[in-house]
Amino acid sequence: MPPQRPSGHRAVLGQYEESRATTTLCLAAGFGSRHDPPGHGGTAHLLEHLLMSASLDGGPSLSERIERLGGAANATTGLDHMFFQAQVLNEDVPEVLAMMSTALLRPRLDDAVLASERQAVLQELAAAAADPSDQVQDAFLESVFRGHPLGRPVGGTAEEIEATDVHSLREAHRDLFLGSRIVLTGAGGTPVANLRRLAEDTGLADALGRPHRRDDEPLAPLAAPTAPSEEGAESDGFSWLAVGGRAPAADDPRRHAYVVLAHLLGPSSASLLYRRLRGDAGLVYAFFAWSRSYAESGAWRIMAGVEDRNVSRARRIIEGLLAEVAADGPTADDLTAARHQAVMDLVLTTEKSWDHTTKLATETLLGTRPWTVEDGIQALRQVTADQIRDAAAELADRPVTAIRPERS
Structure with a gap:
C-alpha cells in the first residue's frame, strides 16, 4: 500500500x-x-x-x-x-x-x-x-x-x-x-x-492538533574555538571526545547535507574518517557521527572513545579532515557511498515500526508539513559535493570540542 x-x-x-x-x-x-x-x-x-x-x-x-x-x-x-x-x-x-x-x-x-x-x-x-x-x-x-x-x-x-x-x-x-x-x-x-x-x-x-508553538529563541553567535586542556595527555585513562558544531534548523533544506556529511565521516569502514582515524592512525575503536535539527538550529558531532594520550591527536585528525573536506570536497565515490549509507539508515529506521512512529512525528514537525520516506530518500540522494563542502566549512570554521572526564 x-x-x-x-x-x-x-x-x-x-x-x-x-x-x-x-x-x-x-x-x-x-x-x-x-x-x-x-x-x-x-x-x-x-x-x-x-x-x-x-x-x-x-x-x-x-x-x-x-x-x-x-x-x-x-x-x-x-x-x-x-x-x-x-x-x-x-x-x-x-x-x-x-x-x-x-x-x-x-x-x-x-x-x-x-x-x-x-x-x-x-x-x-x-x-x-x-x-x-x-x-x-x-x-x-x-x-x-x-x-x-x-x-x-x-x-x-x-x-x-x-x-x-x-x-x-x-x-x-x-x-x-x-x-x-x-x-x-x-x-x-x-x-x-x-x-x-x-x-x-x-x-x-x-x-490533538493544537496550533504549533514556534520555538525560535535567538541564539548568540558561536564563540571562537578554544583549545582543550592538554593536561592528562600522558595518563593511561580513557576519555570521550566530541567535536562538531551547529547544524541547520529542522525547516532548513541544508540539513540533509549535514546528515550525509555525518556518514562521510562516520564509523563505517567506507568512511573517510574511518580510514584516517582507525585504519591509518589506529587511534580509535569506537566512534559515531550524527546530526540533529531543532527549531532555530541543530547540532552536528563526531563522538569518539580515545585513550587519554591520544585525545589531542584524534582531535587534530578530526578537525583536519573537516578542513580538508571544506577545501576540496568529497570525491565522487566517497559522496556516493555516504549518500547510500544515509538512505539505508533512513530506510532501516522506518522499517522498524517503533522508530517509524517517532520519525513521522519529527519529520512532519508534529504534523505541520508533509513528509514520506520517499521524500527523505530523494532529499538525501540530491545532496551535492558543493553542499557537503559548505557544511564542512561551517563546522571547520568554529569547531566545538568537549572532553570527558574533564581535565584540570
Missing part, C-alpha cells in the same frame, strides 16, 4: 501495513527539556516518568497494563519532544489507546508516585554522571548552545529534581504538556482511518 502523506492539519499520522500483526502507537508532544521552567530543569523528564508510572483509574500504571497485554511500552524526553510509545497486537489497539488517553491527558499525580519516580530519576542522573560518554554529550551541547534552552541537560540536576513538588508537575502538565502540539502516529497493522476514529472515541482527539 502506498505511504499516506500527512497534510498540514492532520494530528493522526501513520503507515499501514496489512501483513503486520502488531501496531506501534506513539503520542508525540512538542514539549521537552528546552521548555522546562527557569530553575526547574528536568521537569519534562520527571513528568514523563510520572505519566507512565502513575496509577491508572486506581489500578496498575499505563506501563504495567500495556505489558500485561504482552505489549512493549516506553517513553522518552528530548530537547524539544516527548514520546510515549506502545507496541501491541492489533486487537488490543482500542484498549491501549483508551488507556493512553486517560493516563496521559487526565493523570492522577500524587506524592507517592513522585517519591518513587524521583528516586528512579536520581539514579538515572547518577548513572549518567558516572558515564563520560553521557557527560561529553551534555558538555558538547552546552558549548554549542551556550546560554540557550537547547543547551540544558535533559535530566536537569539532582538539586532541581529534589526541589520539584507535585504542584509544579501538575502545572507543567496542564500548561506545558497539554499546551503543546500533540499528535498520534502509528505504524503497523491498524489502518490510519481506524486510528483517527479511535482517537475520537477515546477522547484523545480533543488534545
Whole structure:
C-alpha cells in the first residue's frame, strides 16, 4: 500500500501495513527539556516518568497494563519532544489507546508516585554522571548552545529534581504538556482511518492538533574555538571526545547535507574518517557521527572513545579532515557511498515500526508539513559535493570540542 502523506492539519499520522500483526502507537508532544521552567530543569523528564508510572483509574500504571497485554511500552524526553510509545497486537489497539488517553491527558499525580519516580530519576542522573560518554554529550551541547534552552541537560540536576513538588508537575502538565502540539502516529497493522476514529472515541482527539508553538529563541553567535586542556595527555585513562558544531534548523533544506556529511565521516569502514582515524592512525575503536535539527538550529558531532594520550591527536585528525573536506570536497565515490549509507539508515529506521512512529512525528514537525520516506530518500540522494563542502566549512570554521572526564 502506498505511504499516506500527512497534510498540514492532520494530528493522526501513520503507515499501514496489512501483513503486520502488531501496531506501534506513539503520542508525540512538542514539549521537552528546552521548555522546562527557569530553575526547574528536568521537569519534562520527571513528568514523563510520572505519566507512565502513575496509577491508572486506581489500578496498575499505563506501563504495567500495556505489558500485561504482552505489549512493549516506553517513553522518552528530548530537547524539544516527548514520546510515549506502545507496541501491541492489533486487537488490543482500542484498549491501549483508551488507556493512553486517560493516563496521559487526565493523570492522577500524587506524592507517592513522585517519591518513587524521583528516586528512579536520581539514579538515572547518577548513572549518567558516572558515564563520560553521557557527560561529553551534555558538555558538547552546552558549548554549542551556550546560554540557550537547547543547551540544558535533559535530566536537569539532582538539586532541581529534589526541589520539584507535585504542584509544579501538575502545572507543567496542564500548561506545558497539554499546551503543546500533540499528535498520534502509528505504524503497523491498524489502518490510519481506524486510528483517527479511535482517537475520537477515546477522547484523545480533543488534545490533538493544537496550533504549533514556534520555538525560535535567538541564539548568540558561536564563540571562537578554544583549545582543550592538554593536561592528562600522558595518563593511561580513557576519555570521550566530541567535536562538531551547529547544524541547520529542522525547516532548513541544508540539513540533509549535514546528515550525509555525518556518514562521510562516520564509523563505517567506507568512511573517510574511518580510514584516517582507525585504519591509518589506529587511534580509535569506537566512534559515531550524527546530526540533529531543532527549531532555530541543530547540532552536528563526531563522538569518539580515545585513550587519554591520544585525545589531542584524534582531535587534530578530526578537525583536519573537516578542513580538508571544506577545501576540496568529497570525491565522487566517497559522496556516493555516504549518500547510500544515509538512505539505508533512513530506510532501516522506518522499517522498524517503533522508530517509524517517532520519525513521522519529527519529520512532519508534529504534523505541520508533509513528509514520506520517499521524500527523505530523494532529499538525501540530491545532496551535492558543493553542499557537503559548505557544511564542512561551517563546522571547520568554529569547531566545538568537549572532553570527558574533564581535565584540570
